[in-house]
Amino acid sequence: MKLPIYYLTASFLALSLGAYAQQSHQQVNMAEHKQNPTIKQLVEKLALEPHVEGGYFKQTFKADSQPLVNTPKGSRVTMTSIYYLLTADSPIGHFHRNTSDIMHYFHAGDPITYYLIHPDGSLETKVLGPDVLAGHEYQFVVKGGVWKASTISVTGENGYGLIGEAVAPGFEYEDMQLAERQTLIKDFPQHKTLIKRLTRQH
DSSP states (O other), X not given: OOOOHHHHHHHHHXXXXXXXXXXXXXXXXXXXXXXXXXXXXXXXXXXOEEOTTSSEEEEEEEOOOSXXXXXXXXXXXXXXXXXXXXETTBOEEEEEEXXXXXXXXXXXXXXXXXXXXXXXXXXXXXXXXXXXXXXXXXXXXEOTTOEEEEEEOTTOSSSEEEEEEEEESXXXXXXXXXXXXXXXXXXXXXXXHHHHHTSOOO
16 A cells, blocks of 8 residues: 555654654763763872872873983973863962973863963963863963963862873973062062962962
């Protein structure tokens, strides 16, 4: 028996709508079950440790390529990389500077604001985060010799921001200098209020 065309069309639409509804239901269930990791879970899963400048970190890569790079402070590998986690419980990465250039990459969580004091005294502010339409950046570089501090909101949706940093030539602790408050204020008095907020009192 030959079925009317309108019957076949209606049956096809019903099957299509049923499949769409099932797919939508599955997507909703997946969204409900997908949860952002907590700070504790990130620290455990990524094996993070407290960082001297604030937050948590884990070195994830250290190049073993030859030859080594010669720097004023000695030979360095070509590149190192870390995870860095800033949290609402510890919302400040205090002013410090590094010898090498550092590329920063956003991974997850809330946006992090960076304050950069250049050797000429100019202040630059950047936001590393997930929303490029709001002016966030997915990545940016901080040149060696620039003073850098970072902050995260204490009322953010996730309570943390997770980034990656690639350092070239590779990082060694003797290449990092934590700012001494009074010395930094003396060098850059125009930024006194910011420096007082984003340095530790020694």
